[in-house]
Amino acid sequence: MRQQLVQLLYGVSISSDLDSGNVELAERLILNAVLDGLEIGRAGIWLLNAENTAIECRLLLDRENGKEIQMLVLPRDAYPAYFKALDTQRTITAVDAHTDPATYEFSESYLTPLNIGAMLDAPIRYKGKMIGIFCCEHIGGKRHWTEDECSFIGALADLYGRALSAQENERINAELERANQHLEQRVAERTRTLEKTLSELTAMQEKLIEAEKMASLGNLVAGIAHEVNTPIGIAVTANSSAKDKLSALNKHIEANTLTKTALLEGMNHLNECIKISFTNLERAAKLISDFKQTAVDQSSLNLLDTNIKDYLENILHSLMPLTRSHSVEVNIDCVEDFSLITVPGALSQIILNLVNNSCVHGFIGREQNRIDIAVSIDNDNHSYTVTYKDNGHGMTEDVMYKVFEPFFTTKRGSGGSGLGMSIVYNLATQALQGEVSIDSKPDNGVTVTFKLPMKLA
Secondary structure, eight states: OOHHHHHHHHHHHHOGGGGSSOHHHHHHHHHHHHHHHHTOSEEEEEEEOTTSSEEEEEEEEETTTTEEEOOOEEEGGGOHHHHHHHHTTOOEEESSTTTOTTTGGGIIIIIHHHTEEEEEEEEEEETTEEEEEEEEEEESSOOOOOHHHHHHHHHHHHHHHHHHHHHHHHHHHHHHHHHHHHHHHHHHHHHHHHHHHHHHHHHHHHHHHHHOOHHHHHHHSTTHHHHHHHHHHHHHHHHHHHHHHHHHHHHHHHTTOOOHHHHHHHHHHHHHHHHHHHHHHHHHHHHHHHHHHHOOOOOOOOOEEEEHHHHHHHHHHHTHHHHHHTTEEEEEEOOTTOEEEEOHHHHHHHHHHHHHHIIIIISTTOSSEEEEEEEEEETTTTEEEEEEEEOSSOOOHHHHHHTTSTTOOSOTTTTOOSOHHHHHHHIIIIISOOEEEEEEOTTSOEEEEEEEESSOO
């Protein structure tokens, strides 16, 4: 290929207009290169219509007359020989356009009035399909088109396909950007709803921990754990799936591999995730609203000067109907004069929940049941330890690891709320500012140990 054509081709290939997504700029860039390189008076881009029944002029530059021409249409049935040549998808090199088998049909109506003597038509292919042609028209007599000129126009046709790809990418990116903005807005709205729901649930749980005794908690929150956690879990999963799909779409954009099918599939997936999230968040919000209406404060957690042994005896005395009904012997091992300023309400709720758990879970179907509560003092570390132990069924290792989790229960459907041991943990670590641990094996009872400071901060 001669140097002039190479330079023109290189100039077009590095031009920003080609990849700008503005196909009109790219068309003028390429057609001007055709006119300069082939030294002809007219050059145009013609595209086949969707039905392949006509070819329509996208843009034609006429330097001879200083004109730009558009919207010309050549129907297939009016020029069958020309379209038969196009169907071969090969370059048409008409040295004498008036007599060439492919172009003679234009002689009287088109070539003669415009003084066109020769034509060079190169196919434009896009995504493996011929979509139109570059039509090069020589003003004057015959012209022999060189191999370099045919290669030049073919290369420019390929570059036009690149411009079409840039336009398609620009359109897809714009659509995806709009979809992303809409999705981000919807996700933000759903996230705020989820955060509000979780905040309300946390606030309600804290209120229960601080104010409720286990005897009333069982009635208040039976079934709430599963009913609230399930829709929230589904909503979180849906949002996570939407986020993953959005990331995948963004990767396709960055790699310039996003197809229309993938975009539509992604948008459908995102819409489905939003719908699932919204439905489940509405369900959780309704459950929490109903739950708030039934939750009632029954006690306060105030600091009081308390004799620990006397207080434990009073608690266990009030539980005699429960322990007698399960044949439970209760023993307290604590010095008589151990008093300190603490939160007796928290200690009361802890013992109530532990004794209730022993009776409901540990002693079912058993006899000679026993609960031992021991208090030891560590003056060196300014702390004391309360050890609660029963001789019930005990727990498996799996249950023991989950026992302090909110809403975990082995009595689902039998009135178990799953909050009892969670309340014990929170009261011990927050209200009493201590530590709690548990040890158990099947058929070997349960031991719960509390290490508590003598002076609360």
